[in-house]
Amino acid sequence: MSLQGYIELLNRKTFFWVRKERLISLLTARPHRGKVHDVLVVDTEGLVEGHPDEVTLSPINSGAFRGSGRRGAFTFKRIDDYPCNERVRTKHADAVVELAVEYAVKDVVDFTIRVEEWSGNARVRVIWERGQ
Secondary structure, three states: OOOHHHHHHHHHHEEOOOOOOHHHHOOOHHHHOOOEEEEEEHHHHHHHHHHHOOEEEEEOOOOOOOOOOOOHHHHHHHHHHHHHHHHHHHHHHHHHOEEEOOOOOOOHHHHEEEOOOOOOOHHHHHHHHEEO
16 A cells, blocks of 8 residues: 555544553654643444444554554454454553544544543543533
8 A cells, every 4th residue: 555545544534542541642742742632532332333334443553654563454454353352462451552433423422421621641621521
């Protein structure tokens, strides 16, 4: 796959971190330091159930072009095709790095539990929470 083709593939997806540690790593990276970010906390199970044919998993940070392995169309696998047991055995907590949904999640509000404001590695405040 060409670099252009891979970038186009990435641009057709909406990405979610599956672990808080990965989110914090992104928020504390040089380009994001000192900036305030709004973070959506979503019900992952509900998201997967609501978009079963559109969800894929990735074993790497697919948008980081340095390190963590080769990239291409094979980077993203449907849940049923994802080698979860093998990844848990070898990568433990990072068995799944990203969850992606094809194109957009137009009903993301239905799966949003909270909206939080973050600065660096700290949650500053809860902006909105379901049920309040």
